[in-house]
């Protein structure tokens with residue numbers, strides 16, 4: 001079917017369209033130059049904003065960890081239920097929604113692509129089963145590799161090429177998209193009740209340091225020519241004073257940037273930008289982080305913005321989750337994923353009147369406002385760690401309005417308000433910049449060429465919001481902004497209207513994107529059969545499942561979209 | 570969910586009621602002339618619930634998974650009550666005129682539970698603070714409770730309940746200072762505790 005979106009104010013940053021009134025033509029799920037107007041279904045978007053569909057680079061929505069979070073927290077779902085309709089399924093919501101509800105809620109906000117950022121390789125099958133059941137959006141998932149035994153061992157021996165072969169194999173075995181590192185080295189150390197304290201603190205038994213892991217996987221990422229950079233959750237995350245190790249982490253791959261392209265993505269950077277010696281003296285390190293990011297082209301970050309609400313924290317960072325459990329006294333889950341990684345889950349409430357949480361709230365916004373180039377910073381809450389993804393419209397209103405920030409500043413902990421840099425920041429995002437941090441920038445960072453823009457041949461994923469840039473003062477009427485982004489007027493996925501005024505009108509499955517690394521250069525090598533034999537033996541010795549059961553075949557995915565990649569070797 | 574989050578007024582039910590009666594209520598009164606199912610007054614903050622018959626389990630408790638039990642108000646059950654009444658209770662009063670099941674006052678933080686009849690057992694497991702009074706037979710006291718005295722009576726709001734009672738403190742697992750009162754006359758098998766006084 002052909003669609004014609006007429007007369008909207010179009011914001012398409014990748015094609016440098018800044019709110020011009022334009023028509024968008026859609027045919028066969030793609031954006032085209034021209035269509036026959038008589039045959040097309042016409043959407044009148046006058047006085048509305050048209051953007052590419054939203055993209056979320058980091059949101060925990062599927063897999064064993066998320067599911068354990070659902071199990072741990074029946075009370076989280078109690079007051080937030082989705083009722084069944086003729087075309088949609090029932091489900092439960094709040095901080096760890098059920099799979100179908102997750103898809104519906106993203107779609108209602110105009111999102112069309114989301115990335116599940118931490119998948120223990122061993123749990124890939126489970127993760128894909130849940131991704132298959134997350135409708136309305138396209139999905140990608142990042143396997144956790146920073147503490148995978150093969151990576152630790154091969155990098156320790158400086159066998160970069162061998163490591164790249166193993167990583168390529170793992171990505172295709174798990175149908176992953178990018179390389180994820182969580183507290184590199186620290187998660188393995190946690191298996192022995194320890195953690196790594198700095199980039200040069202060796203991991204027990206392996207002797208390798210976090211610096212070597214980060215640099216090694218950054219090189220592997222380049223060798224394999226993966227579409228995204230390494231996606232890093234830093235060491236010492238969530239600890240006062242950790243902004244220093246974050247700066248070190250960014251510096252340590254400075255020389256590994258090629259053609260001024262990014263070489264590292266620091267995820268939920270808010271949690272990694274704390275100054276101070278302890279919780280009492282906690283302060284924002286956003287200024288230092290922003291200064292570094294402004295001065296370098298090899299780093300991108302996402303916010304990990306805190307919103308004051310009750311939520312559930314979940315990461316592969318076992319030691320950090322233990323700290324959270326100790327801090328909050330709340331129930332928790334901690335899990336060691338054999339030879340690969342770990343996980344922890346703790347329910348959490350961010351209170352406005354707490355110095356620490358109010359400071360964290362401020363840090364996220366400071367980062368987004370102090371980093372000058374919106375192409376380097378993306379809107380996330382590290383869902384559900386700092387807040388559920390349904391709070392994005394609120395965050396957009398804070399970014400677009402100093403007044404909205406002021407209202408919240410008056411409600412937070414007094415000491416935190418005094419220490420906050422926000423009163424000194426006048427910057428307010430415009431819609432073009434919002435389109436960058438919520439879709440275009442994320443598509444660019446992820447290397448998704450058909451996403452995040454409305455140019456010829458792009459996937460016809462579009463969001464239309466009830467917002468008139470000509471007669472709305474976003475700074476003053478921030479509530480209008482928030483309401484507009486809560487419910488899209490239309491969400492179009494692959495050229496079909498799937499949601500209208502916040503109601504799902506057509507359920508679609510959504511594809512799972514994964515990087516299909518062309519490995520003939522590896523498999524042709526004489527050493528490859530040795531590698532395979534070794535893999536098999538290792539699985540027999542150290543994993544609870546056999547190699548053959550580990551591999552997720554393509555046909556296992558409901559709707560597979562391989563992205564062919566040619567490695568550089 | 571009759572009386573869900575009600576703030577004032579009166580509801581009278583002639584007959585039995587289902588689950589979650591008066592959930593989260595803040596004020597007003599509910600009178601049930603019959604029996605009620607589980608989770609009566611769960612997460613209630615104020616007001617009064619009176620049941621002439623019996624109640625299911627989790628009277629005045631939290632939702633499953635939550636630690637937010639009853640925070641105030643009164644629940645009076647004239648018949649029996651099920652298991653885990655007052656789970657995660659933080660304040661208020663639960664009174665059961667007949668018998669109660671296992672684990673009354675589990676995870677309790679404060680408030681008062683009065684059981685005029687017998688209790689199946691394990692009273693006060695993991696309680697941190699608050700008062701549980703068992704006027705009937707209790708098969709045994711958890712090993713993580715220690716006896717501290719014998720009391721002639723216990724004060725509940727303005728009322729005095731006549732004893733004598735063995736008074737235990739616990740649950741030591743939670744380093745709790747909750748008080749468990751068990752009627753001396755109905756529980757001769759607990760007399761061996763007296764040598765520790």
Ligand SMILES: [Zn+2]
Nearest residue numbers: 058117268382
């Ligand atoms: Zn995360």
